[in-house]
Amino acid sequence: MSKTSRSQVTVPATAKKNSIIEIRAIVQHDMESGFRYTESGKLIPRDIIRIFTCSYNNIEVFKADFYPGIGANPLIIFTTIATESGTLEFKWLGDDGYEAVHQARITVS
Amino acid sequence: MNMKFNSPLKIHRRTWMQQLQKLALLAFGTYLMPSIALAKKEEADEAIQKITSGAKIQEGRVTLTIPPLVENGNLVVLKVSVDSPMTANDYVKVIHVIAEGNPLPNIFAAYLTPRSGTANITTRVRLADSQRVWAIVQMSNGSFWQGSAETLVTLSACTEMV
Numbered sequence: 001m002s003k004t005s006r007s008q009v010t011v012p013a014t015a016k017k018n019s020i021i022e023i024r025a026i027v028q029h030d031m032e033s034g035f036r037y038t039e040s041g042k043l044i045p046r047d048i049i050r051i052f053t054c055s056y057n058n059i060e061v062f063k064a065d066f067y068p069g070i071g072a073n074p075l076i077i078f079t080t081i082a083t084e085s086g087t088l089e090f091k092w093l094g095d096d097g098y099e100a101v102h103q104a105r106i107t108v109s
Numbered sequence: 110m111n112m113k114f115n116s117p118l119k120i121h122r123r124t125w126m127q128q129l130q131k132l133a134l135l136a137f138g139t140y141l142m143p144s145i146a147l148a149k150k151e152e153a154d155e156a157i158q159k160i161t162s163g164a165k166i167q168e169g170r171v172t173l174t175i176p177p178l179v180e181n182g183n184l185v186v187l188k189v190s191v192d193s194p195m196t197a198n199d200y201v202k203v204i205h206v207i208a209e210g211n212p213l214p215n216i217f218a219a220y221l222t223p224r225s226g227t228a229n230i231t232t233r234v235r236l237a238d239s240q241r242v243w244a245i246v247q248m249s250n251g252s253f254w255q256g257s258a259e260t261l262v263t264l265s266a267c268t269e270m271v
Contacts, residue, residue, distance in 0.1 A: 021226075062219070067215040069213060069234050070233070075231075076231070078229070
């Protein structure tokens with residue numbers, strides 16, 4: 001079974017057609033950088049989220065690649081244009097089969 | 110996670126003085142030779158080379174915002190905004206953020222489309238040391254633009270034990 005964790009996304013529930021909306025997406029993850037050592041001197045292996053995507057009615061509108069330089073519990077704030085009512089799907093993919101999916105509905109008038 | 114955090118209140122006077130010295134030296138260096146002070150470190154340079162594959166990078170249009178003084182390098186709010194109309198013919202394609210003082214200079218790459226509306230990205234990053242952070246942006250016409258910001262980090266990320 002693949003790993004997953006809690007995620008939270010803030011999307012306005014309603015929006016005017018063609019207005020710009022701000023989306024805040026956060027997910028629970030340690031983002032272990034692979035540069036840290038335990039007290040006994042053992043290197044802690046890297047375990048991070050690699051890819052974040054946002055699809056608007058199944059069309060990809062935003063994508064980001066993450067590296068170890070992203071802080072724990074990665075937060076990303078970006079914008080998109082509210083074109084039509086529908087579903088926004090957010091997906092995080094990471095090491096060791098990590099996957100988290102979040103969906104949000106938006107009504108565009 | 111249990112990490113040993115040094116309380117910011119317990120920063121030794123010597124550490125503090127060293128940071129202050131660094132800042133003074135940096136300011137002095139920038140004053141004397143702005144071109145040298147702006148030169149990127151090797152690894153960061155390599156990472157940027159990989160992105161642009163040798164294309165010319167123009168200065169401007171990109172604003173990178175980080176706090177000038179960071180107490181804890183583990184979570185630093187970083188904002189990139191690019192001056193672009195974001196129309197179907199003229200938009201921002203990719204935003205790369207490179208930190209020259211991190212063990213791995215790449216921090217993130219964000220891929221935008223005309224449907225993004227604006228080119229504003231905010232996230233939280235790790236910074237290993239006092240350094241300059243770069244944003245390299247590729248426009249839809251293939252041109253590259255860059256912006257950067259300098260910051261002073263008093264407690265570094267990455268180095269602490271678990």
